[in-house]
Amino acid sequence: MFSLFGSRLPIDADELEFQLATFKWLIGQFGPVARPLVVPTADFFSEAALAGRAGAPAIFEEVKALAGMADWPCELRAGEENRPIDAGNAHLFRHQGQPPPCGTFEVGEGLAGRHGIITYNPSMANDPSGLVATFAHELGHYLMATAAADPPGGWDLHELHTDLIAVYLGFGIFMANHARSFDHFATVGGSGWQAQWRGYLSEQALVTATAIFQRLAGRDPMAAAPHLKDYLEGVLGKAVRALRKQAPDMAAAVDAIDLGAFA
Secondary structure, eight states, rough: EEEEEEEEOOSSSHHHHHHHHHHHHHHHHOSSSSSSSSSSSTTTSSSHHHOOOHHEEEEEEEEHHHHTTTTSOEEEEOOOOOOOOOOGTTTTSOSSOOOOOOOEEEEEEEETTEEEEEOOGGGGOOOOHHHHHHHHHHHHHHHTTTTOOOOOOOOOHHHHHHHHHHHHTTTTHHHHHEEEEEEEEEETTTTEEEEEEEESSHHHHHHHHHHHHHHHHHHHHGGGGGGOOHHHHHHHHHHHHHHHHHHSSHHHHHHOOGGGOOO
């Protein structure tokens, strides 16, 4: 469908078609792309949240409101913290074993009926932007749980779809900025760097999805640039240039996707 020549996207053609198919499915299930691009400014967040003084429950309520889900019944719980780095293996980028997830989602039953249950990793308490990305992803699970039709490729791919739902809800900048991080640590036994990947799509995929989101909303995709990590600004510019050539009419490109091919 898409030319192999000209400007190259940060993602391959198959992943682009998957993203367009997911956006087509989201529009069919939940309506047009209409939410604003959420950025870390006072236009969207409280002063306490921006200054890092708001706790996780307060940030969660702000994210719910921005996602248009303020009235959705949901319980927030603190989950398990990251396991500590093993000082004896301080030379390793990552300690042995997989750390607990940033967040989880499940549907619960109670006296008030069905409701969402979302957990978050308490070790992120001092990372408000990371909490925003985590809550956007988990609320994406909540929204997806109400879908009337299977997503492209089926439910086995639901985590990939959920990252894209977070973009559809307006949180693409937060998702891209927090998809990967490198942190320095020091212990009695030594020091080093720890790499952490959050979510399921790559930084490049999330930046591309944010550009698609902006185009579908009729807005300039480059408006996201000042709020992205420095090296992701270049990824955004590359995505925007390639998409303009490969999909000059983004709405038409999404509409042309055959969802039956992803069954």
